[in-house]
Amino acid sequence: MPKTIVIPVTLDTKGEETKYIKDEIERKGHNTIVIDVGVLGEPLIKADITREEVAQAGGSSLRELVEAAEKGADRTEGTNVMISGVQKIVEELHSAGKLDGIISLGGSTGAALGTSAMSVLPIGIPKLMVSTGFELQFVGHKDIAMMQTPADILGLNSVMRKTLACAAGAIVGMVEAEVRGPIKPLVGITALGVTTPAVMRIKPLLEERGYDLIAFHTDTQVLDELVQEGRISGIIDLTTFEVMIPLTYHLPEELAEGRLRPAGEKGLPQVIVPGGLDMLILTGTKETVPPEYKDRVLHVHGPDRVLARTTKEEVGKAARILAERANRATGPVAIVIPLRGFSAVDQEGQHFYDPEADGAFAQVVKGIVKEGVEIVEVDAHINDDEFAKRVVDTYDRITAR
Structure with missing residues (x-):
């Protein structure tokens, strides 16, 4: 089918190349809808x-955008209107x-327009941006595939025809792809x-x-999106480290409080689980660690990553944020606490092992959570x-409520 x-x-600058991709897609038996997001030029x-x-x-209106541009308005003014419209x-x-x-397809402005259009579509819809350069901000947290061209997108020649033919073949292959196998309830889990x-x-x-399990590494924005789309049946927030990021960089706590809010709102x-709450993750080396963390127990995790052991007070702050999230939830919630450490470097014999600091988590949670939020303490790592x-x-039990 x-x-x-x-x-x-932008058809005023990429018309010839667009027609080539359009023809290639249609030659393979599929339909196209071309949207012109250009402002100036014919x-x-x-x-x-x-x-x-x-x-x-x-x-x-296009007339307003053209007139504003002719009067010297910033290019971004027209671009932002076209982004809003194409979205x-x-x-x-x-x-x-x-x-x-x-x-x-396009350069920097074309990529901004194209990826912005893609960003409002659900995860799983095939998205391909063909551009002269790759910039991470264009992708964000979406499942956008980027294809970098070997030369500027300015006319057709043997090199660019091959590149654009490959791009057309790629998007065709993506839309033709079918998912085989049974669809099971999907549980989102956080990891580090x-x-x-x-x-x-x-x-x-x-x-x-x-x-089925789907894992997210430190960042839950896509998980939130999948929850909003109704594609997640439950959450195992094993690695709650993300709430430490605002505390590390002295950002508003609201950034941590909004984390995974949709799951609670949808019941x-x-x-x-307090996974990873034993650490702050700092970019750089031991020599570049901010002065306020110099006296902490440090662990070099990679060439440009240093871990700093959290304090009892920081663990308590994280516990309060998570307990309040549990209280706001409209569905069943359980907090499961490992009493022998929160990460691979926080266990007996490792230098992040600090039972007193870790103990602040259970202490704070027990004093805040409302009746109905289950607390399970496990004498294990x-x-x-x-x-x-x-x-x-525990997950199976609360799901059956």
């Missing part, structure tokens, strides 16, 4: 959705079942290198009980088999 691939491009090919329509969707249009196309994949052994022990135990079952089993047993 033919798929529909949307192509948002479109070199006909668009299915014009720049006038995009500007209007963005809350302005609205691609969302509408997807909701109407008229978008199975998206591909764009120092808690990965625990995740690896929990994974087969969950699979035995009919769940998903949650198991919360976070990476032990026994702890993994208790986490899965």
Whole structure:
């Protein structure tokens, strides 16, 4: 069955190249919708959705944008309007079942426009940005594939034809890809290198009980998005280290308090574990550690990563944030605490092992959580088999409530 691939491009500068990609996609049996997101200059090919329509969707008119540009307005003013417009249009196309994949091409402005359009689409929708350079901010946390061209996107020649043909082939292959196998309830779990052994022990135990596991390394923004889309059935927040980031860099605590909020609002079952709360992660070397951390117990984790042991007070602050999150949740929540250490470097014999500092977590949590939030203390290390089993047993139990 033919798929529909949307192509948002500035047609005043990338018309010839867009037509080449469009023709290649259609030659392979699929449909295209070309959206013109340019402002100045004349479109070199006909668009299915014009720049006038995009500007209007963005809350302005093309005439206003052109006049502003002619009067010396910053280029970003027009770009931002076109971004807003194309985002609205691609969302509408997807909701109407008229978008199975998206591909764009361009330089820095084109990449900003293309990836912005892609960013509003759900995870799993194929997204390919063909650009003259790769810049991480264009991708953010989305599943956007970047393809760097070997030369500027300025006309067709033997090199660029091959590049663009490969790009067309890539997006076609992506939209044709099918997922095989049963769909099981998907449990989101948080991870860090120092808690990965625990995740690896929990994974087969969950699979035995009919769940699939999806892991997120320190960053939960995509997990939040999947929760909002209704694709996550529950959370095992094994590695709550992320709440330490605002504390480390003296940022507003609200940044930590909003973490995984959607799971609580949607009433998903949650198991919360103090994984990684024994450390602050600093960028650099021991020599570049900020003065306030110089006297801490330090651990060199990599060429540009240094871990600093957290204090009792910092662990207590993190415990308060997590306990308050548990209290706000509308679904079942359990807090499972490993009494013999929160990470691979926080166990007996390791230099981050500090039972007194770790003990602040249970102490604070017990004084804050409301009735109905279960607290489970396990006389084991976070990476032990026994702890993994208790986490899965607890998750299974609260899910059945």
